[in-house]
Amino acid sequence: MPATPAPVPETSDANDENAAPTADDAAAAAAKASMTVFASLFARADRKRFLRKHLMAYDVDRTGRMKRSELVSAAQHVADECDFDLNFATLEPMLSFFFPDTEAWELPLDDTLNAAFKRDMDAAAALRADAAARGRKNAVEKEAKARLRAEAQAAAEAAEKAERDAAEAEKAAAAEARAAREATLERTSLI
Structure with a gap:
């Protein structure tokens, strides 16, 4: 009796291996190669020690976080110090994966270096997701701070204007009092 083949499930799980790679998959593969x-x-x-030393030098506030520009600059310093060629075109996929938004994103220094040295894409994706959430939070906080700063500046300008108006009113009142005294003196001298 011939063995019957096992039924193939009709879910998408069976077709995942045959699915066309997405842009995210291509970016992740390029990042891993980078x-x-x-x-x-x-x-x-x-070189690892020099890289970490330079990155910590950029971390003046001792937050333990780094930006893309700091990583690029530190890598360039290490390449110059250790005298090896560093082509940033080959590192760009990794940098773009870790820092899609070049200015707002900050990543934990040690965790990012560990993920990069171990080529751990799961850790890299987790760092990226955390940075995205943190970047959105930072953008909201930055917007709130800018709004508070603008309100404080408007209040300071209003207080300054009120102070100037009060000083001008005081000068006008003093001039009016002086004019009244002079008028009184003139009347009394005429009598």
């Missing part, structure tokens, strides 16, 4: 280049360039202990 992480491999990054890890091989900074594989030596002294």
Whole structure:
């Protein structure tokens, strides 16, 4: 008796392997390849140490977070110090994966370096998601701070204007009192 083949489920799980890769998959693959280049360039202990040292030097507030420009600058300093060629075109996919929004995003320094050196895409994706949430929160906070700053500036300008108006009114009252005294003196001198 011939064995009957197992039924193939009709769910999308069976077709996932055959599905066409998406743009996110391509970006993740390019980022992983770029992480491999990054890890091989900074594989030596002294280069890792120099990179971390330079990144910590940029972290003046000791937040333990870094921006894209700081990572690029630190990597360039290490390349200059250790005398090796660093082509940022090969590192761009990794940088774009970690920092899609170049100005607003900050990532934890040690976690980002660990994910890059280990080529751990799951950790990198988690860092990216955390940075996206933090970036949105920072944008809202920045907008609120700007609004409060504008309100405080408007209040300060209004207080300054009120102070100027009060000083002008005081000068006018003093001039009026002086004119009244002079008028009284003239009348008394005429009598």
